[in-house]
Amino acid sequence: MFDVLKLSSQVLSEQYNPTLFNLFYESCPWGFWTAHHYQQLVGFIVGIPFSHDFAKILMIGVDPAVRKKGIGSQLLKQLLTEFSKRNISTIELEVAVSNKTAINFYQKHDFTIVDEFSKFYQNGEDAYIMQWTAVH
Numbered sequence: 001m002f003d004v005l006k007l008s009s010q011v012l013s014e015q016y017n018p019t020l021f022n023l024f025y026e027s028c029p030w031g032f033w034t035a036h037h038y039q040q041l042v043g044f045i046v047g048i049p050f051s052h053d054f055a056k057i058l059m060i061g062v063d064p065a066v067r068k069k070g071i072g073s074q075l076l077k078q079l080l081t082e083f084s085k086r087n088i089s090t091i092e093l094e095v096a097v098s099n100k101t102a103i104n105f106y107q108k109h110d111f112t113i114v115d116e117f118s119k120f121y122q123n124g125e126d127a128y129i130m131q132w133t134a135v136h
């Protein structure tokens, strides 16, 4: 868990209280995935269900040294599979409107922008709400 905290503080613009990570893991261990390269932590994703068919992705981060190699996609697909196994059909997340890389990343994985939150982040930046819906 210490490695995840360290990587998250390096790659996410928002800083999270360390106890939150334990809370997320304890409340939903199957929503917490990590990726390793030569035994080194290089990526993580955290998602949790909010109801029987709706879940949120709370964070995803990949070490800058190994980006654009499919690690983020692998983590996202793993989490989407876990959600699908549990019949969760709608998945949402927030992303900073300036974070073009992440927006591209999610669009590549069939997320679409459905709404916008004004001043969502600690720094006053707006967020897009992006959504993924399972195809039946």
Ligand SMILES: CC(C)(COP(=O)(O)OP(=O)(O)OC[C@H]1O[C@@H](n2cnc3c(N)ncnc32)[C@H](O)[C@@H]1OP(=O)(O)O)[C@@H](O)C(=O)NCCC(=O)NCCS
Binding pocket: 011, 012, 059, 060, 061, 062, 063, 066, 067, 068, 069, 070, 071, 072, 073, 074, 094, 095, 096, 099, 100, 101, 102, 104, 105, 106, 108
């Ligand atoms: C977003 C993030 C997780 C992507 O991880 P990654 O391992 O680099 O992603 P992948 O290699 O699986 O990329 C998959 C697709 O995403 C898109 N993408 C990824 N990086 C991109 C970039 N720098 N510019 C444009 N598109 C990009 C591309 O469509 C890419 O497909 P391609 O390689 O066929 O072009 C990573 O950039 C990251 O950790 N960013 C900082 C943290 C962050 O912003 N998290 C999201 C907060 S909501």
